[in-house]
Structure formats: structure tokens, C-alpha cells
Amino acid sequence: xxxxxxxxxxxxxxxNECGNIGRTVEEIRKIAKNVDVLVIDDGSLDATAKEASSxxxxxxxxxxxxxxxxxxxxxxxxxxxxQYDIAVQxxxxxxxxxxxxxxxxEPILCQEADMVVGSRFLAKTGGFQSSFSRRMGxxxxxxxxxxxxxxxxxxxxxxxxxxxxxxxxxxSEYYPHDFPEPEAIVVTQQAGGRIVEVPVVMRKREAGSSxxxxxxxxxxxxxxxxxxxxxxxRHKENKP
Amino acid sequence: MNIHVVSxxxxxAIFIFVIExxxxxxxxxxxxxxxxxxxxxxxxxxxxxxxxxxxxxxxGFELPSNFIFxxxxxxxxxxxxxxxxxxxxxxxxxxxxxxxxxxxxxxxxELKKKLKVE
Numbered sequence: 501x502x503x504x505x506x507x508x509x510x511x512x513x514x515x516n517e518c519g520n521i522g523r524t525v526e527e528i529r530k531i532a533k534n535v536d537v538l539v540i541d542d543g544s545l546d547a548t549a550k551e552a553s554s555x556x557x558x559x560x561x562x563x564x565x566x567x568x569x570x571x572x573x574x575x576x577x578x579x580x581x582x583q584y585d586i587a588v589q590x591x592x593x594x595x596x597x598x599x600x601x602x603x604x605x606e607p608i609l610c611q612e613a614d615m616v617v618g619s620r621f622l623a624k625t626g627g628f629q630s631s632f633s634r635r636m637g638x639x640x641x642x643x644x645x646x647x648x649x650x651x652x653x654x655x656x657x658x659x660x661x662x663x664x665x666x667x668x669x670x671x672s673e674y675y676p677h678d679f680p681e682p683e684a685i686v687v688t689q690q691a692g693g694r695i696v697e698v699p700v701v702m703r704k705r706e707a708g709s710s711x712x713x714x715x716x717x718x719x720x721x722x723x724x725x726x727x728x729x730x731x732x733x734r735h736k737e738n739k740p
Numbered sequence: 741m742n743i744h745v746v747s748x749x750x751x752x753a754i755f756i757f758v759i760e761x762x763x764x765x766x767x768x769x770x771x772x773x774x775x776x777x778x779x780x781x782x783x784x785x786x787x788x789x790x791x792x793x794x795x796x797x798x799x800g801f802e803l804p805s806n807f808i809f810x811x812x813x814x815x816x817x818x819x820x821x822x823x824x825x826x827x828x829x830x831x832x833x834x835x836x837x838x839x840x841x842x843x844x845x846x847x848x849x850e851l852k853k854k855l856k857v858e
Binding site (some may be wrong): 558559560561562564566572574578581677 | 795
């Protein structure tokens with residue numbers, strides 16, 4: 501794919517991902533040659549930053565844990581500061597296969613989308629499909645977002661995404677903080693951004709544990725639902 | 741000692757305590773002013789306690805004590821809501837600062853690397 505005219509930044513948020521992050525960075529660098537890899541070390545207590553750095557990634561270390569949203573936003577801020585045209589977001593836990601970076605870049609390079617979401621459920625692609633209870637939760641967000649915005653995104657919690665410059669500018673100013681993925685879709689849609697989903701295959705994480713654990717799933721759902729509803733009634737002035 | 745004297749003494753003590761905190765620079769004026777107003781109000785009503793009875797009767801409270809508790813409750817809820825707003829603002833600023841520091845630190849590191857090479 502011809503990406504030579506575009507400066508592309510791959511943002512990898514990572515919190516205590518020692519054992520995963522090195523592999524993730526190496527894989528991205530091996531597969532996507534003409535991109536810069538920026539790892540946002542979100543106040544990790546282990547050797548995440550060191551591992552990412554020796555794997556050849558650029559590492560920005562937050563002084564303490566700010567949460568995934570603020571970490572990703574730091575990546576957008578970097579992208580804006582150094583005038584990147586496109587940002588790709590990939591989880592640091594190895595769940596996302598870098599081989600699909602080309603796929604999720606495509607709609608942006610063709611200027612068909614402002615934001616692209618890599619989706620596990622769009623096509624029968626196989627791979628890791630998440631547990632039943634979590635799929636129920638994801639399904640709930642599919643319908644909630646659809647009801648509120650009229651957009652149907654099949655995998656709204658996926659953190660495998662690509663953004664064009666318009667979204668980089670928007671999100672470096674305002675990006676939802678706590679559990680940002682579903683809410684970011686609503687923010688994008690309300691700002692008039694075009695969202696396209698492309699099918700990807702995800703893997704099970706290789707080491708450590710996900711930031712959203714079993715017993716937290718319900719809490720997560722309630723919290724994100726409230727956050728999305730509150731976002732809908734936000735003062736328009738504050739909106740980018 | 742009757743309840744009248746106790747309430748005057750307590751409210752005056754709180755008032756003096758707030759002033760002392762400002763004097764020792766543990767409280768800035770911005771945050772002290774609410775507490776000063778509240779404790780001044782407390783002194784006022786402790787001295788003219790008959791006003792409380794009148795207010796309570798006027799608003800239909802059966803007991804003046806109910807009126808006092810209700811009023812205090814409202815005051816503290818408002819106060820804690822304002823404090824939460826303030827906390828939120830501080831939290832946001834903290835996040836923004838952490839992000840800026842992280843990016844600056846990164847740039848500094850890169851610059852140092854570049855200098856070493858040259």
C-alpha cells in the first residue's frame with residue numbers, strides 16, 4: 501500500500517504490559533515499515549518502558565497512571581505536535597494483529613472515513629471472539645450507540661483503530677477518559693466524523709490480565725452507559 | 741452552662757479557627773470566605789436564636805431543631821458538591837500537566853540523544 505505521502509503514528513497505550521509490549525512493538529515494526537511506533541507507558545510499575553524502548557519503540561512515560569483514555573490522548577497530542585497525518589491505535593497486550601494495520605488504514609487513505617474501527621464481529625473471521633458474557637455487554641453497546649446516534653458499530657469496545665488528521669486534532673483536545681472506546685464513537689459521530697468498520701482477527705492476550713476483568717464487566721457497562729448518556733446532554737460550548 | 745452559651749462559644753471558636761488558618765496560610769482567602777460566612781451566620785443565629793424559632797414556625801417545621809438540621813444539611817450538601825467540582829477541576833489540570841510533562845520529558849530525552857551524537 502502506498503502510504504509514503506502520509507506520516508503515520510502507531511499509538512500503543514500500555515500499563516504493566518511487561519512480557520507483551522516488546523513483542524507487540526517488534527511485530528508492528530516488522531510488518532508496518534513506514535510508521536513510527538509510540539508507546540505510552542501509563543505509569544507502569546514494571547519494565548514496560550524499558551522493554552518497549554529496547555524493542556525499538558519511542559516511549560513517552562506518564563508520571564503516574566492516568567487511565568487508558570488519557571494515555572491514548574497523550575498519543576494524539578504527540579501526533580498533533582509532530583504533524584502526523586494518521587494515527588493508529590493498537591493495544592499493548594498483543595491482542596491486535598499488526599498484519600491488519602494496512603486494512604484499517606485503507607478507508608482513511610481512500611478518504612472514506614475519519615475514524616476506522618477494527619471489528620472482530622463484522623465478518624466470520626474467526627480468531628478470539630471474547631467470552632459470552634462480554635459479548636452480551638458489547639452487544640448492549642452496539643444497540644445503545646445505534647439508538648443514540650443512528651450508527652451501527654459491531655465492535656464498539658475494540659481499541660484497534662485508525663484516525664485521520666481531523667480526529668487527531670479533535671481528540672488531542674477532548675478524549676473521554678475512563679473507558680473511552682464506546683464513548684469515542686459517540687464523540688466522533690457528534691463531531692460529524694465518518695466512522696467505518698473493517699473486519700480484523702484478534703488474539704487472546706499472551707501474558708498478564710485485561711484491564712476489564714470479569715466481575716467488573718457489569719460495573720463497566722453501567723459506567724460507560726452513564727458516560728455516554730451524560731455526553732449526549734453536555735453543554736454544546738464544551739464540544740469540539 | 742446552657743445551650744445558648746454553648747452554641748455561641750462553638751460558633752465563635754469556629755470563626756476564630758478559620759481566621760487562624762488563613763493567618764497561618766493553611767487556607768487561602770478564596771476558600772476561607774465560604775467558611776467565614778458560614779461561621780459568621782452561625783454566630784448570628786446563636787446570639788439571636790429567637791430568629792430561628794420564628795423562621796422554623798414560618799416555614800412550618802414542627803421543631804426548631806428540625807429546621808436547624810435541615811438547613812445545615814442543605815449547606816453541607818452544597819458545600820460538598822462545590823468541593824467535588826473543585827476536585828474535578830484539579831484532577832483535570834493534573835491530567836493535563838502529567839501529559840505535558842511526559843511529552844516534554846520525551847522531547848528532552850530525544851534532544852539529549854541528538855546532542856550526544858553531534
